[in-house]
Amino acid sequence: MTVFIIRRLSQSLLVLFITSIVVFAGIYAIGNPVDILIAGDATPAEREQAIRALGLDRSLVEQYGTFIWNALHGDLGRSFVFNQPSIDLILNRMPATLELAFVALALSLVVGIPLGLWAGLRPGTAVDETVMTGSILGFSLPNFWQGMMLIMIFSVWLGWLPSTGRGEVGSILGVRTSLATWSGLTHLILPALNLALFKISLVIRLTRSGVRETMPLDFVKFARAKGLSEKRIVAVHVLKNILIPIVTVVGVEFGSLIAFAIVTETIFAWPGMGKLLIDSIMRLDRPVVVAYLLVVVTLFIVINFVVDILYSLLDPRIRLGSAP
Template sequence: MSVFIVRRLSQSLLVLFVTSIIVFAGIYAIGNPVDILIAGDATPAEREQAIRALGLDRSLLEQYGTFIWNALQGDLGRSFVFNQPSIDLILSRMPATLELAFVALALSLVLGIPLGLWAGLRPGTVLDETVMTGSILGFSLPNFWQGMMLIMIFSVWLGWLPSTGRGEVGYFLGIPTSLVTWSGVSHLILPALNLALFNISLVIRLTRSGVRETMPLDFVKFARAKGVSERRIVSVHVLKNILIPIVTVVGVEFGSLIAFAIVTETIFAWPGMGKLLIDSIMRLDRPVVVAYLLVVVTLFIVINFVVDILYSLLDPRIRLGSAS
């Protein structure tokens, strides 16, 4: 285990370093924030002063060197627009994005696994065809279109749920969350469902294929021969085996939920990191964009590490850090 942790940490640091080079070069080599931040009637002297204040008068290599040195001390730059540390801005929006992603992940598992089980246990039936058709639609329809249709149906036509904002936020263990107030929950339902639709379809198909592959195996036949009930066979023997690929895929997809919540947060005006990123790109707020991408990459690394640990716990035959 210790060898695995050391190896993964070294790989993670290398990934972060390479990512910082690519992101920094890509973001800082495009556009000029001064054109947006400074008024059009500013004098050349005022413009030059702003360029020096933002550090844009130095070469790209000098700017990157300063960024790396500050990053090693926990400083990922200061926002051009808000004049605040970029990491503080991102961390202030992170609870909203994580809340949205966790709820979307929970919906994916709560809806996807039972539907996949029902479809896998009844292949060729109307239920199976209906569930699989719905999963194809979840894969095929664009995320932004799904979001607009959810707003059209549940907000405009039926008037059941609000379409934008986060609603009233309460606190649980000192963490701001929408889950402790009805206003917050009602604002959360549509964006969480929109973000979860693709993953619900993915979990359905993974579960169904896992059930179809596992049911004919010898250990299932042996359990039936011993008189084990069908419910116990499915809930204990079959489900335990199909959870391994589901945990692996869903763990990676959780990182995707965080990274690609941008579209959902924009459509539903959800005040998370994704909306902050879009606003920063529109304003060429380079430090915030770079800090956001590095934070997301770090989240991906941590999530993959946790998935590896869970994988070994679900299947004891897998040993992290083994010689093989």
């Protein structure tokens, strides 16, 4: 087990290192931040001074070497625009993004599992066709278009919900969250729903296929033979078996919720990491962009690392199969 963990940890660190090279080279080789940060009437001396202050007068290799050395000490660079540590800017915005992602994840399970069960237990009926058609639309329609339609319907036409911002933030058990106030909750509904639509479709299809595969199995027939009601069979036996792969897939997909939050946060002006990333790209604030991408990649790696470890504990064949 120790060897398995060390191997997975080494692979994760290697992926993070390679990613840092690709991200840094790709971001720092494009554009010139000085053109945006310095006034057009600045003198050549002022321009040269700004270039030296930002460290842009050095070669790309030298800049990367400095970045890696500082990153090993917890410093991912200072924002060109705000003159603050990039990691601080990201961590200040992270709670809003995580809140949005967690609520979207909860919505995908609360809505997707019942609809998937409903469709799976009635194959070929109008209910099944309607639910599956809806899931196809959730997969197919662009996320930004869904967001604009939600704003159009619920904010513009009906006037039920606000379209932008986070609203008032309260405290629950010492955690600052929008869920603690009515204003924050109403501001959270539309962006969370927009972010959850794709995952709802995914959970529906996973649940339906799991139900269809489980219902003909022998233990279900045995439960019927014992005289158990259909509701108990579904709630205890079928649902218990299909929840494990569903929760596993959705758990791994949590990282993509954070990544895809960029579009949702931009549409709804949600003050999270995604909104910060878009603003930083527009201003060529390279340190913030690099720091954001590495933080998101690290989240993906950590989530997959934890899943690998849990799977190896549940099924020893996984770690044995990965041995050289």
